[in-house]
Amino acid sequence: MSESKRKWYMVTLIGKDRKSIVSHVTAALYEGGGNLGETSMMRLGGTFSIMMMVEFPGRKKELQDALSTVTDSMDLHLHIDQIDAKLHEHKIPDVRISVYGADRAGIVSKVTTVLAEAGLNILDLESDVAGDKEKPLYIMHIEGEATEGVKALESALQIVKEEDGVDAELVEIDTLIG
Amino acid sequence: MAVLDIITYPDARLKQVAEEVTSFDSALSEFIHNLDETMVAGPGGVGIAATQVGVMQRIVIVDVSNYPRIKKAKHHGHLILINPEILDWQGMKKGREGCMSVPDFTGNVIRAENIVISALDENGNQHEYEMEGFEARAVQHEIDHLDGLLFLDRLVSRRNDLFKRKK
Numbered sequence: 001m002s003e004s005k006r007k008w009y010m011v012t013l014i015g016k017d018r019k020s021i022v023s024h025v026t027a028a029l030y031e032g033g034g035n036l037g038e039t040s041m042m043r044l045g046g047t048f049s050i051m052m053m054v055e056f057p058g059r060k061k062e063l064q065d066a067l068s069t070v071t072d073s074m075d076l077h078l079h080i081d082q083i084d085a086k087l088h089e090h091k092i093p094d095v096r097i098s099v100y101g102a103d104r105a106g107i108v109s110k111v112t113t114v115l116a117e118a119g120l121n122i123l124d125l126e127s128d129v130a131g132d133k134e135k136p137l138y139i140m141h142i143e144g145e146a147t148e149g150v151k152a153l154e155s156a157l158q159i160v161k162e163e164d165g166v167d168a169e170l171v172e173i174d175t176l177i178g
Numbered sequence: 179m180a181v182l183d184i185i186t187y188p189d190a191r192l193k194q195v196a197e198e199v200t201s202f203d204s205a206l207s208e209f210i211h212n213l214d215e216t217m218v219a220g221p222g223g224v225g226i227a228a229t230q231v232g233v234m235q236r237i238v239i240v241d242v243s244n245y246p247r248i249k250k251a252k253h254h255g256h257l258i259l260i261n262p263e264i265l266d267w268q269g270m271k272k273g274r275e276g277c278m279s280v281p282d283f284t285g286n287v288i289r290a291e292n293i294v295i296s297a298l299d300e301n302g303n304q305h306e307y308e309m310e311g312f313e314a315r316a317v318q319h320e321i322d323h324l325d326g327l328l329f330l331d332r333l334v335s336r337r338n339d340l341f342k343r344k345k
Binding site for chain 2: 088089090092093172173174175176177178
């Protein structure tokens with residue numbers, strides 16, 4: 001089937017982490033006629049979360065039915081959207097930004113707001129809380145595109161460092177195609 | 179002169195070890211010219227290994243001099259590396275790589291920051307080079323090709339590498 005005719009769904013599954021969620025879910029999709037594209041799956045807290053591009057010839061309801069046995073048996077919450085998507089259109093990030101510091105409310109919002117104003121298009125963001133209960137430590141890692149240049153992002157990060165007392169580092173990414 | 183076809187994974191030749199070059203004749207220099215033209219025509223243009231065009235010989239070309247932002251850094255310009263060997267290395271750095279033989283995918287790979295290599299030129303004369311940064315990364319990526327290794331064999335998860343150790 002040509003790329004433009006393929007029908008894609010974004011399938012999100014969330015549930016308490018337990019053994020074999022991934023193998024059960026992907027087996028159900030495969031047996032039901034689904035085909036995986038790009039996916040992201042990870043444990044956040046005690047919850048396992050799955051986001052998948054799934055190519056499926058049928059309707060949303062039929063995809064839901066194909067997954068119903070596994071969602072029932074593994075107690076997973078399912079959400080499906082039909083999406084306008086294509087494979088083989090990866091963007092290559094040109095900056096990598098790490099921000100870390102004492103955890104406090106609003107830090108992600110502050111950092112991403114000033115970076116967005118300075119032209120950052122986020123392609124990938126992961127954040128985590130380390131340290132311990134008494135002294136939690138916030139760590140954020142972003143890869144993205146500097147649409148208004150790197151200097152604008154560096155100035156934005158300087159503001160966050162001064163006003164919020166976090167450490168931040170920006171590295172320009174030189175992608176080697178060998 | 180000709181632009182050669184780049185073979186792409188899962189072509190089995192990309193996972194095979196290349197043979198040492200033993201004869202330095204006109205056939206070799208013609209091949210090197212074609213390989214060079216192929217590199218320049220490609221999306222990266224900074225490096226190529228003979229195995230990427232299906233020739234299982236230990237030949238690499240690297241030229242980072244035209245890469246944006248690298249122009250002013252220290253590098254050796256256009257290098258033909260035959261039977262290259264890494265003699266020494268120091269430091270490790272994460273960087274993003276892609277490959278003409280693995281289209282539409284880039285990922286983070288850890289490479290040595292500084293390397294010392296020895297290699298023969300196209301006339302069979304031996305040279306030693308000390309290199310750093312992006313050029314050292316390109317050479318390691320291409321030498322890997324001669325040993326049947328792709329950058330996919332060395333991908334690191336960014337999740338496990340949030341903190342870069344400061345020197």
